[in-house]
Amino acid sequence: MKRLINLGLVSEKVNKNDKRQKLISLTKKGKELLFKVYVGFSKIQDVMVGLNIEQRELLIHTLQSLDTFHTGNIQSLSNNSKK
Incomplete structure (x- = not known):
């Protein structure tokens, strides 16, 4: 998780309701990368068809x-x- 935070792909905040918990969210950079991964996965079918x-x-x-x-x-x- 620390690597993802250091890469700026996710952010971490303490849960206001329970200080023992941390809330993890995708950053804008993380969402952009995830979208690129999804696009790449969709192209796999194009490769597999041949x-x-x-x-x-x-x-x-x-x-x-x-x-x-x-x-x-x-x-x-x-x-x-x-x-």
């Missing part, structure tokens, strides 16, 4: 592998920063 089933399965497998790899790296960095 692929046969084997190519689609290979693409999905490759993307899942990348996701697993990067998720592990992010978690590792997060764990190291807490030490």
Whole structure:
């Protein structure tokens, strides 16, 4: 969460009704980035339409592998920063 705040993608405020809670909101910059991501996702169908089933399965497998790899790296960095 701190990385998103530092990047200016979200803002954090203390909840007036419960000081133990923090309220998280997307900033204008965060909303703009989210919109770009949605536009990118919508283009995936355009790419997939030209692929046969084997190519689609290979693409999905490759993307899942990348996701697993990067998720592990992010978690590792997060764990190291807490030490």
